[in-house]
Amino acid sequence: MPTIVFASSKGGAGKTTAAIVLASELAQGTSVTLIDADPNQHSAKWAQKEGCPSNIILIEKSTEETIIEDIDVAQEKTAFVLVDLEGTASMAVASAISRADLVITLCQGSQDDADEAVKTIKLVNRQAKVLNRGIPYVVLMTRTNPAITPRTLKHIINEFRSAGVEILETSLIDREAFRAIRSFGGTIHDLDSSQVSGVEKAVANAHALAVEVIQKLKNIKNEKELNYA
Numbered sequence: 001m002p003t004i005v006f007a008s009s010k011g012g013a014g015k016t017t018a019a020i021v022l023a024s025e026l027a028q029g030t031s032v033t034l035i036d037a038d039p040n041q042h043s044a045k046w047a048q049k050e051g052c053p054s055n056i057i058l059i060e061k062s063t064e065e066t067i068i069e070d071i072d073v074a075q076e077k078t079a080f081v082l083v084d085l086e087g088t089a090s091m092a093v094a095s096a097i098s099r100a101d102l103v104i105t106l107c108q109g110s111q112d113d114a115d116e117a118v119k120t121i122k123l124v125n126r127q128a129k130v131l132n133r134g135i136p137y138v139v140l141m142t143r144t145n146p147a148i149t150p151r152t153l154k155h156i157i158n159e160f161r162s163a164g165v166e167i168l169e170t171s172l173i174d175r176e177a178f179r180a181i182r183s184f185g186g187t188i189h190d191l192d193s194s195q196v197s198g199v200e201k202a203v204a205n206a207h208a209l210a211v212e213v214i215q216k217l218k219n220i221k222n223e224k225e226l227n228y229a
Contacts, residue, residue, distance in 0.1 A: 001074075001075045001076075001078060001079050001080060001081060002079075002080055002081070002101040002102065002217050003071055003074075003075060003080075003081040003082075003083065003099055003100050003101050003102075004022070004080065004081070004082050004083070004100070004101065004102050004103075004104060004213065004217075005082075005083045005085060005096050005097055005099075005100040005102070005103045005104070006018055006019045006082070006083065006084050006085060006104050006105075006106065007085050007093060007096075007097060007103055007104070007105050007106075007120050007123075007124070008085075008087050008105055008106045008107075008116060008117070008120055009087065009088060009089055009116045009117075009119040009120050009123070010087050010088070010113075010116045011040075011086075011087030011088075012087070013087065013106035013107065013108060013113060013116070013117075013142060014106045014108065014140075014142030014143055014172060015038075015084055015085065015087065015106050016038070016042040016043050016046075016084055016182075017142070017172065017178050017179075017182065018104065018106060018140060018142060018172055018209075019034065019043055019082050019083075019084040020034075020043060020046050020181065020182070021172065021178060021181075021188070021206045021209065022082060022206075022209060022210060022213060023056055023080075023082050024052075024053060024056070024181070024187035024188070024189075024206070025187075025206045025207060025209065025210040026079075026080050026082075026210055027053040027055050027056050027187075028053075028189070030055070030078075030079040030080065031055045031056075031057070031077070031078035031079050031080070032053075032055065032056045032057070032078055032079065032080045032081075032082060033056075033057045033058075033059060033074035033077060033078040033080070033081045033082070034047055034056055034057070034058050034059070034082050034084070035059045035062050035067070035070050035071065035074060035081065035082065035083045035084065035096075036058070036059070036060050036061070036062060036084050037062040037063070037067050037070075037083060037084065037085050037086060037092050037093075037096060038084055038085060038086040038087070039086055040086075041060060041061065042084070042182075043058075043084040044058055044060035044061070046181065046182060046185060047060075049184070049185025049186070050185050050186070051184075051185040051186025051187065051190055052185060052186070053187065055078075057074070057077065057078060059074060062083075062092070063092060064090065064091040064092035064095060067083075067092050067095050067096050068095050068096075068098075068099060071083065071096065071099045072099070083096050083100075089119070089123055093123070094123065094127055097123065097124055097127045097135060098127050098130075098131055098135075100135055100136075101136070101217060101220065102136050102137070102138065102213070102216060102217060102220065103120075103124050103135060103136070103137040103138075104137070104138055104139075104140050104168075104213075105117050105120040105121060105124075105137060105138075105139055105140070106139075106140055106142050107139050107140070107141055107142065107156070108141070108142055108143050109141065109143075109144065109150060109152055109153035109156060110152065110156075111152070111156065114156045114159070114160070117139055117160075121137060121139075121165065124137045136216075136220050137166075138166045138167065138168050138216060139160055139165055139166070139167045139168065140167075140168050140170075140171065140172060140209075141153070141157070141167065141168070141171035141172070142171065142172045143172065143173075143174040144171040144172070144173050144174060145173075145174065146173045146174075146175070146201070168209070168212055168213075168216075169212060170205070170208045170209045170212045172205065172209065173201075173202075173205050175198045175201065175202045175205065176196055176197050176198055176202075177191055177196050177197075177198055177199050177201075177202030177203075178202060180196045188202045188203050188206055189203060
């Protein structure tokens, strides 16, 4: 089953929020394993709160010694495997990338974040050379403003595209609803719109992200089948 790895060479890029949002959205219709390989265990803390979908299986405290086995076992049990990695280059990160069907690297709208995303992409490409196979990756822009696209963000997106780096059309918008589920647990579908602002827009954002990621995985599968034909 597809394994999606969330990777960034720095903390605070939005990995955990992206992993939680995508896991909870996929869980609306199928089974998901969420592997937390970040020492901070933020994904695990969310999954252990009341309201986490029952068809999300949590594997916490995955380490460089266990992560490959954790992924391999999870692939046999659930339709999707999502891996939340630590925000640094490590053996665990490299091992998870080696098992990935898709690596999502996170980037906020600053040049420093863009430079860190490039470091992650280089790591993915190094692992691909070691394995002698392509490892698909995309960039997900995070914490974007729903109203405006700043000049710096436009520049970063254009630079990525000029370099041939694929960016998801859907960004993860900075919304209170996404912060709320980190604090209170559950999914954005469970939030009370009278108490949390922008719930409907957050639901639409999460759905769009899931649809695009699923389509990307389908495209990757089709490309593989064509190459083997």
